[in-house]
Amino acid sequence: MSGSEYLISELRRVRESMGLTQESWGERVHFSAKHVGSIERGERPALPNYLGMVDKVFGTTFMKFYREFVVGEQDPVWFREFVDYEARASMLRLFQPLVVPGLLQTEAYARALLASYDVVGPQQDAAIATRLGRQEILNREPEPCRLVAVLGRTFCTGRSAMPT
Structure with a gap:
């Protein structure tokens, strides 16, 4: 499992463990439910502005994980489908x-x-x-x-x- 995939699964796991819907999570971090969902499905990257707000609101350390394990990852989850399509x-x-x-x-x-x-x-x-x-x-x-x-x-x- 790549760093991006793990980050996405942890974001979803933490949200669900708090009993929050994508909409209620998004309201707290000032992002739309659509944005939250697209990150959790790997369609959009979890970027520092989002992760920083999640850390601030929920006291998590996703930015630290992002800096150590995701930055520089060659094919983030959200881009892999395109690279596969491109190759064919x-x-x-x-x-x-x-x-x-x-x-x-x-x-x-x-x-x-x-x-x-x-x-x-x-x-x-x-x-x-x-x-x-x-x-x-x-x-x-x-x-x-x-x-x-x-x-x-x-x-x-x-x-x-x-x-x-």
């Missing part, structure tokens, strides 16, 4: 108005982006290796994945938009 896809269409999508990032770009989120050292190297490894679908044999990406106002299309 014959064509992908992406829209990203703010940053270059992982499938199009160079190592230098990924390193700078991750550093801006304070991901450095071995965690950064592992994240970059994972990200660049995902790009292999664009060159796989016998049939590479076709990719159409809209980046801001720039339109890119083709088998691979990666610089050579």
